[in-house]
Amino acid sequence: MGDPGRTCPLGYRTRAADLRADVGLAAETLYVIGGLYGNGHALRSIQAMARKEVAAGLPAPMLVFNGDFNWFNAEPSSFRLINDAVAGCHAVAGNVELELAEPSPGVGCGCAYPDWVDGATVECSNQIMARLQGVAAGFPDVRERLAALPTHLVVKVAGLRIGVIHGDPDSVAGWGLAVENMPPAGSGSERIERWFREAGVDILACTHTCLAYMQDLPVDGRRCLVVNNGAAGMPNFRGDRRGILTRVGTSPSPSGSLYGTRVGDAYCEAVPVRWDIAGWEAWFAGVWPAGSPAASSYGDRLRDGPDYHPGRALRLSR
Numbered sequence: 001m002g003d004p005g006r007t008c009p010l011g012y013r014t015r016a017a018d019l020r021a022d023v024g025l026a027a028e029t030l031y032v033i034g035g036l037y038g039n040g041h042a043l044r045s046i047q048a049m050a051r052k053e054v055a056a057g058l059p060a061p062m063l064v065f066n067g068d069f070n071w072f073n074a075e076p077s078s079f080r081l082i083n084d085a086v087a088g089c090h091a092v093a094g095n096v097e098l099e100l101a102e103p104s105p106g107v108g109c110g111c112a113y114p115d116w117v118d119g120a121t122v123e124c125s126n127q128i129m130a131r132l133q134g135v136a137a138g139f140p141d142v143r144e145r146l147a148a149l150p151t152h153l154v155v156k157v158a159g160l161r162i163g164v165i166h167g168d169p170d171s172v173a174g175w176g177l178a179v180e181n182m183p184p185a186g187s188g189s190e191r192i193e194r195w196f197r198e199a200g201v202d203i204l205a206c207t208h209t210c211l212a213y214m215q216d217l218p219v220d221g222r223r224c225l226v227v228n229n230g231a232a233g234m235p236n237f238r239g240d241r242r243g244i245l246t247r248v249g250t251s252p253s254p255s256g257s258l259y260g261t262r263v264g265d266a267y268c269e270a271v272p273v274r275w276d277i278a279g280w281e282a283w284f285a286g287v288w289p290a291g292s293p294a295a296s297s298y299g300d301r302l303r304d305g306p307d308y309h310p311g312r313a314l315r316l317s318r
Contacts, residue, residue, distance in 0.1 A: 006111075016195045017199070019163040020198065027157055032227075033046060036231075061249070067096065067097060068095070068166070078287070090153060093172065094172065098110060100132065100136040101146040109129040124293040167209075175208070179209070185215060203224070203227060205248075207228060210230055212228055212313050213313045216318075229245055234302060235304070236305065238304060238309060240310075241277060241305065246269070250265065253269050255271055
């Protein structure tokens with residue numbers, strides 16, 4: 001076992017072939033909501049976005065939370081609110097949910113952080129997880145639901161199979177689809193091409209690594225797409241405090257998009273998630289005051305966004 005926060009249990013291991021075996025759900029519009037991170041203000045915004053689709057005469061979107069919907073909600077009322085809302089939708093487990101359902105000794109947050117993430121960030125994440133686990137202990141019904149979550153889902157939209165995962169096809173906490181590990185735009189990757197072949201999907205929708213991007217790759221003569229939404233509940237770009245969700249639909253988003261592409265007959269878009277900044281800041285400061293691990297580790301990102309820009313996110317070959 002390695003250092004807490006830089007490793008994960010063998011139980012996190014997954015197989016791309018399991019996606020191929022999944023018969024799949026079906027939707028005309030899909031929201032993939034990764035990294036909500038316990039942001040109840042972002043959740044309300046996403047629910048309003050879904051209602052806007054219906055008001056525009058479009059079908060109600062299928063909401064799929066692909067892990068780490070818990071994190072900052074380390075107090076009873078918001079913990080219950082987030083988890084009850086997700087229970088009414090579809091979801092897959094992230095490392096946070098796995099460690100809340102059944103904590104693994106010596107694993108810490110279970111993020112499996114790579115070497116480029118500094119040690120202080122890892123330690124803060126371990127402390128956040130410990131506090132969140134303390135809250136979750138008072139909610140055995142929620143822990144039971146989290147333990148029952150799958151590690152993947154397949155959703156069919158416009159004839160395409162979208163594989164919804166948290167990390168990468170080999171692990172819930174895998175970093176193989178982090179933007180830092182992607183090949184240059186327009187080129188291929190033997191490992192990622194193998195994942196697409198084994199999974200039998202056209203799109204892989206992931207999160208976990210917190211930096212958003214969209215990149216296409218050629219796989220046996222077909223155009224496949226990897227979409228990492230970054231975080232729905234945290235800023236994703238410098239100077240932009242909005243979250244992002246991945247929307248795949250038979251028509252464009254009525255809420256607009258930051259960037260996107262067409263795959264077959266489907267529109268795949270990175271859609272911004274706006275929320276009440278003042279309300280969010282007041283709530284966050286009440287739960288995580290200055291000097292707390294979440295304020296220390298995430299304060300700069302929540303105020304200013306990461307050192308990352310939209311020009312790096314759209315990585316298409318054409």
